[in-house]
Amino acid sequence: MYNLCCISEELKESGYKFQTMTWKRFNQLCDEHGDQHALNELGERWLNNIMVTGLCIEHCYRNGWGYRVSSSLFPLLTHPDFLYTVHDVPQYEEIIEQFRDIVYCNETWQVRLSTHPSQFVVLASENQSAVEKSIVDLNFHGWVMDQLGCSSQNRGAGMVYLIEIHVPDTDERFLKIGWTTSNVRTRFKDDEFEWKQLNRKMFPNAYLGERWERYMQNMFDDCRYKPKHSFAGETECFGYQYKELIQKTFAEEAKRGN
16 A cells, blocks of 8 residues: 655645744744734644645545655644643644544545654664653654554544442442443443443543543542442542532533644
């Protein structure tokens, strides 16, 4: 199977191409217009690059190719003197939404995605600074591939759910945050209690879903509850008195990136 590397000349001729920014240009914008203006300009380039990535993956789908993701989607982000993160540009939410759209579409397209670090990634270097920079760069590549729904632990789509549980014939009520690759009804079909789904967040694979599940559970570590009713997953329960807080926070976090 053929693979397209980074950019399609056909798309480039149609006006779709990746954009970059030099460290010198970023500092020039900071000096002339302020940091926020410079971050906005940089964020526009990042957003464009994710949009073009989506078009490249669709192009590969239509031609039956695999796609090697560019190693330069986020210029300057791993520069050792860059003091910001991807969250600091005004386009952050749009960038994450573009990633989600790509993951959703590629569930149907099934284009094989791969990546390759830049020529400056040298883990075998005797220069410790170069090794540290290489590790930062590789971790960043891993994050990008996570956002694209790729992982060595990619084990299928599912959801993180928030449910309210009531044990029949008792006044015991509590909340549960969990992960399932089926649905809540199937997950609890053999348990003898009543439940009501309060919210959920869908994920394209188990790696992202289980990571977000742990993130949410740890957020409410002080609210944990030990049910009197024993069942699989009883360590993932939370006190009913915290329902309003947990339900509100879950909804807010679900709107954010993965």
